[in-house]
């Protein structure tokens with residue numbers, strides 16, 4: 001079966017800035033893929049190539065096997081950019097109807113609003129919506145045409161916890177209905193909550209592309225937290241298995257460890273008088289920072 005998205009060796013520059021550097025990415029039918037990376041990593045540029053808003057300088061981009069710039073490829077695409085302009089004098093219901101009219105088999109107004117908990121706002125002018133309500137409406141509009149692929153650029157930025165959970169559930173439900181979803185996020189918990197596959201982007205390049213569990217396992221980073229007696233002087237970051245160490249405001253030390261077992265063995269072997277030892281899995285953010293760090297070190301090693 002043809003892939004939904006096929007990016008092959010895509011490079012895109014803006015003047016002196018290389019936003020994407022030889023990026024390849026294939027997304028199959030029914031996948032839910034999270035694009036993770038810091039500000040300026042190239043995530044939005046990548047989405048703009050997939051949605052046909054921009055062209056790569058070199059390399060190819062296919063959407064449903066066709067040219068992303070052609071209307072026939074884009075008809076099954078729903079997108080929500082980072083910022084959405086809504087006509088302020090139209091009501092929520094009118095905007096949903098207006099957008100739906102562009103598609104052959106749109107969701108009924110009631111269904112689109114119910115999926116995002118917006119039913120009570122159907123008669124409200126969009127200019128009178130809160131930022132979070134606008135955001136939910138913007139994502140609802142991306143789904144009105146029942147797209148087979150949904151591209152979401154930071155869908156829950158600025159939303160409170162409840163609104164974020166409504167949106168996550170709506171996306172999970174839509175994905176369960178058979179859609180393919182590609183989203184970027186700065187919220188690591190969002191990627192962890194939604195994505196089955198994570199593509200880590202840094203400096204315009206794909207640093208990792210694997211299942212959520214594998215991306216975490218790839219760096220196998222653990223957080224080891226402990227206390228030391230006042231005045232005790234040991235360089236925790238230099239112990240075997242440790243990658244960095246930091247003392248918190250409460251005086252406790254947090255050591256990031258690539259091999260926590262080895263670190264604990266070294267603490268015991270060197271008679272370090274630690275107490276209150278705790279160990280936790282690394283967050284996606286920590287895993288991601290390590291990946292970026294390793295890439296930088298590899299580059300430095302090559303130079």
Ligand SMILES: Nc1ncnc2c1ncn2[C@@H]1O[C@H](COP(=O)(O)OP(=O)(O)OP(=O)(O)O)[C@@H](O)[C@H]1O
Pocket residue numbers: 014015017018019037038039040041042043044045046
């Ligand atoms: N239209 C443009 N003109 C000039 N530079 C641009 C343009 N669009 C993107 N860039 C640059 O390309 C790089 C990648 O930007 P991009 O917006 O794709 O990153 P991002 O990962 O989406 O970041 P963010 O998370 O902040 O949205 C950045 O250095 C950015 O400044």
